[in-house]
Amino acid sequence: MxxxxxxxxxxxxxxxxxxxxxxxxxxxxxxxxxxxxxxxxxxxxxxxxxxxxxxxxxxxxxxxxxxxxxxxxxxxxxxxxxxxxxxxxxxDPGLFYDNDIETYGSAARWLMWENNQLIPPMHELVMHLVRLPEDQRDTREAEKARQKLIKEFTIIEEQLGKTEYIAANRWTMGDIPLTIRCHRWHLFDIERPDMPNLRRYYSAVQKRPSFQSIADPAMHVEG
Ligand SMILES: N[C@@H](CCC(=O)N[C@@H](CS)C(=O)NCC(=O)O)C(=O)O
CATH class of the missing domain: 3.40.30.10 (Glutaredoxin)
Incomplete structure (x- = not known):
């Protein structure tokens, strides 16, 4: 293969x-x-x-x-x-969505949501915090992105008050993008409101052996 x-x-x-x-x-x-x-x-x-x-x-x-x-x-x-x-x-349909069409739908929704809601402000934040040359960074753009992300992470926080993982009471493929976004969010040198469900979730996904493949902070906050 x-x-x-x-x-x-x-x-x-x-x-x-x-x-x-x-x-x-x-x-x-x-x-x-x-x-x-x-x-x-x-x-x-x-x-x-x-x-x-x-x-x-x-x-x-x-x-x-x-x-x-x-x-x-x-x-x-x-x-x-x-x-x-x-x-x-x-x-592995069992691992990724419990071999169940409804769990598939719920998990796929978070994949789309990440693409539409989280990626644009996350991109702005990383550009204006670390990736652009210093003289091209704009603190107002970074702040706008941070505010937008607080709003989006509040939606995640509320969902994680209803289900243990993002799409169900077990890990699904919907947790793949959110693990990365959640990790990035916590690595940025910014102020974040405390979100207890998100804290619990971040700790749980970090314990999965697969997390090691994306754990290195340099992958997220440098470049
Ligand atoms: N919607 C596409 C977007 C692909 C995309 O824009 N990828 C970025 C990296 S995250 C890229 O290729 N950037 C330009 C580059 O690195 O050459 C996807 O999710 O795969």
Whole structure:
């Protein structure tokens, strides 16, 4: 079996696939790829990109020229949350959604929600806190993103008062993006209101062996 993942460790979307592969114990080749980051960090700070994503071969697989992309024994797929659902359905529906269509729906909802609600402000926050060159960072943009995220994390906090994990009283694929977002949220050097359910959740997901695949703070708050 050959399984390939193209991505970069500082990409939260790549990290989602890394976490899913770790949950499923799928061995894979990891090909470092990016137009915006490389071994020395972000190109906006003068670093050299990993590249690959702008080659005709890569664009034939993923016309967006973004990461992540996977090749699972010849089957190519891009779009991180679609990859999570594909991997779960193919390799372990029991683990990813309890082999149950309603649990699948509830978990898939959080994948979409993360994409729509959490990614835009998280992106702004990371750019204006660490990734842009210092003279291009705007503290007002960072503050706007922090406020928006408090609102979104309050929705998570309320959900975690009803269910132990985000989509059920057990871990599901819906917890993959939220584990990464929750980890990032806690690593940023910012003020956060105390959310007891979120605290309990963060502690539980960190205990899963798969967490080690995305634990390194440098993947989240540097670059
Ligand atoms: N909706 C896509 C978005 C892909 C995307 O924008 N990925 C970012 C990294 S998180 C990227 O490729 N950035 C440019 C680069 O690193 O070259 C997904 O979830 O896979």
């Amino acid at each position: 050959t399984f390939k993942l193209w991505g970069r460790p500082t990409s939260a979307r790549t990290e989602k696939v890394m976490l899913a592969l770790a949950e499923l114990n799928i061995e894979h080749d990891y090909i470092l790829s990016s137009a915006t980051m490389g071994p020395d960090g972000s190109v906006t700070k003068g670093g050299k990109a990993f590249g690959i994503v702008d080659t005709p071969e890569y664009l034939a697989m993923n016309p967006n020229g973004t990461v992540p992309t996977i090749n699972d024994n010849g089957y190519v797929l891009w779009e991180s949350n679609a990859i999570i659902q594909y991997l779960g359905m193919k390799y």
